[in-house]
Amino acid sequence: MQIRQLKANNFRGISHLDWKPGQNFCCLIGPGDTGKSTILDAIEAALSPRWVFFTEPDFLNCSTVNSILIEVTVGELSKSLKSDERFGLYIRGWTTAGDLRDEPEDDDEPVLTVRITVDATMEPVWELVCDRVEAPRTLSNRDRALFGLVRLVGEDARHLTWG
Numbered sequence: 001m002q003i004r005q006l007k008a009n010n011f012r013g014i015s016h017l018d019w020k021p022g023q024n025f026c027c028l029i030g031p032g033d034t035g036k037s038t039i040l041d042a043i044e045a046a047l048s049p050r051w052v053f054f055t056e057p058d059f060l061n062c063s064t065v066n067s068i069l070i071e072v073t074v075g076e077l078s079k080s081l082k083s084d085e086r087f088g089l090y091i092r093g094w095t096t097a098g099d100l101r102d103e104p105e106d107d108d109e110p111v112l113t114v115r116i117t118v119d120a121t122m123e124p125v126w127e128l129v130c131d132r133v134e135a136p137r138t139l140s141n142r143d144r145a146l147f148g149l150v151r152l153v154g155e156d157a158r159h160l161t162w163g
Helices: 036-047 141-145
Strands: 002-011 014-019 068-075 092-094 109-118 124-129
Touching: 002 036, 002 109, 014 036, 036 068, 036 109, 068 092, 124 141
Parallel strands: none
Antiparallel strands: 002 014, 002 068, 068 109, 092 109, 109 124
């Protein structure tokens, strides 16, 4: 799985972000308090199978007037994710120029876009979106687990130990 595009609105210190990391992207580097962790938290909120709890500080300026919206478009999909039985109807196309198309063409990379929205109720809603499909598909934690996201954080090296 590779992240092709990240969009975030009204999430913590991010008013609006539309980021397309390069194909060989591997890390975020920068001084403290510039949004690196917020970007990683946005990706984790959208793709992690675990339930994410939101509070007022997760909203831009702690204001719940505008909803949080995070969209992550991912490529290098497994065969099971692309199958019609799973998410195949929601496949979009990622061009070599880095553009997203709802109607994929032959030379496009197949991608999926996961959207999480959070309003003043603080209840997140995960959906798979594609403009050519009338209604988005709600994603369960089992559906999100198929993306295989693992985040290593701080001193927690349990993912790297022999069991």
